[in-house]
Structure formats: structure tokens, C-alpha cells
Amino acid sequence: GAVVSQHPSRVICKSGTSVKIECRSLDFQATTMFWYRQFPKQSLMLMATSNEGSKATYEQGVEKDKFLINHASLTLSTLTVTSAHPEDSSFYICSARRVSVNYGYTFGSGTRLTVV
Amino acid sequence: AQRVTQPEKLLSVFKGAPVELKCNYSYSGSPELFWYVQYSRQRLQLLLRHISRESIKGFTADLNKGETSFHLKKPFAQEEDSAMYYCALRITQGGSEKLVFGKGTKLTVNP
Numbered sequence: 001g002a003v004v005s006q007h008p009s010r011v012i013c014k015s016g017t018s019v020k021i022e023c024r025s026l027d028f029q030a031t032t033m034f035w036y037r038q039f040p041k042q043s044l045m046l047m048a049t050s051n052e053g054s055k056a057t058y059e060q061g062v063e064k065d066k067f068l069i070n071h072a073s074l075t076l077s078t079l080t081v082t083s084a085h086p087e088d089s090s091f092y093i094c095s096a097r098r099v100s101v102n103y104g105y106t107f108g109s110g111t112r113l114t115v116v
Numbered sequence: 117a118q119r120v121t122q123p124e125k126l127l128s129v130f131k132g133a134p135v136e137l138k139c140n141y142s143y144s145g146s147p148e149l150f151w152y153v154q155y156s157r158q159r160l161q162l163l164l165r166h167i168s169r170e171s172i173k174g175f176t177a178d179l180n181k182g183e184t185s186f187h188l189k190k191p192f193a194q195e196e197d198s199a200m201y202y203c204a205l206r207i208t209q210g211g212s213e214k215l216v217f218g219k220g221t222k223l224t225v226n227p
Contacts, residue, residue: 034214043202043219044160049212057212093160095215105215107152107160 002028004096006108013084013115021079021111023094028104029074030096035067038091038110047092050077084115118143120205122218129193130226137188137221139177139203148206149186150215151177155199163201164188173197193225 003026013019023033032051036044048064050056050071058064066088068080077096081088092111098104119142129135141147151163164172166179166186177188186203203218 032213044217046214046216049214095160097213105150105162109159 002096002098002104002106004030004094004106004108006094006111008111009109010112011114013113015085015115016083018080018082019084019113021081021092021094021113023077023079023096023108025075025096025098025106028096028098028106030077030098031074032097033071033077034095034097034105035069035077035079036093036095038093040091044093047079081113084113086115089113089115118205118207118216120203120216120218122201122203122221124221125219126222126224128224128226131195132192135190135193135197135223135225137201137203137223139186139188139218141184141186141203141205143184143205143207145208147179147181147184147186149177149179150204150206151175151186151188152202152204152217153199154202154220160202193223195225195227198223198225 005024007022035047038044047062048056048058048069050069052071052074056069071077094108095105121140149166152160153163154160164177175190179186200220200222202220204215
């Protein structure tokens, strides 16, 4: 089956530093990957959509200079939280869409980011 | 505006009782709807999609365009059904697509 690996699962960083989160599709190619943010006891909020080889599309209100997304290959997308602040602490989840299967969205296990 | 509404944050039933998790949507296009489930400490996984008209783990969901609803139902709930359930709407716009999620319903099935 389709598997999406997301790393790290947990990360603690100091304010002002940058953190990179990786999302890999292990056994399929993903033309499109999605990055979500989930606040405690709330739903998943889409941050951006990344397409392999092109610029990411950010949702309204998401700072693209702060949340850098790179989708350099059909199996890897990265989200870099730059100059992190405590308010960036959250649960970040990626999702990958399979190339050959309609509606085939597979989710990563998420990354818990804590900025201190 | 595209929106998915799950009116119940929490839903508690006893084992063996019927359960219905409500989902309503707002979308000007042709709706494509999904139910996702997240068990404790696990990742989000697809439970149902309306185009498949399938039954997974005893759950079914019917798209009612007139009522703009996609409620999830199970006639006899089991304790292992306890989880967070999210209804999602696939939106396509100018060649791009995304999933919009409802806020989720936490289902607890008591013994």
C-alpha cells in the first residue's frame, strides 16, 4: 500500500532557528504533496500545496517566506520553518497524492514542533 | 464559500448502539467527499469515499446533494471504533486541488 514517511516525528528548537521537516512517499510517486497544520483539538488547516518541480501554492494567510516548501522530486517534499517562534509550535502533517490513483491521498504521521 | 461542517465535537455511544456522525458541506462545484479516521496515536487514514459507495468496517456514508450532507453511519458501534473522524471535501480549482476538512468529531464507544 501507499506509505508516506514524515520526519522527524518530534522536534524542539530554539526561537530564531530554522527547522526542516521531510515528507517522503516510499512506494509511489506523488505529483502533489500537501502540508497541513493542526492546532490542539482542532482540524487540519491546509498551509500549502507543493507540486514537483514548481513553486508551492500557499493558502491565504500563510507566510511563504516563513514556511519554505520544496518539492524537488516525485518522492520528497520538505517544509522549512524559518526563524521559528513559539507561536509556530504546532503539529504539522503532510499528505501525498498518488500519480496513478484518483483521490489517493496518503498522510504522514505528523511532526510535533515545539519552539522554546 | 467551500466549507465542511461537522456539528458535533464529541459523540458518545454504547457498544452495540447505532452511531451517526454528521457532515454537511458547502461547495458550488460537483462535490467529492471523504471520511478520514484517526485512531489514538496513529496517522490519518481514509475510511470512505463517496464515489466508491463501499462499506468499510461496517461504516457507510451516502451523499445527499439535496441536503448537502455526507453523514457517516454504523448500525452497531464497537469499542474499537473510538477515534477522531474527519469529513473532507475535495475542491478543484483551475487545475489545482485540495482537501478541506471539517473540525472533526471525537467518537467514544463505551463498553
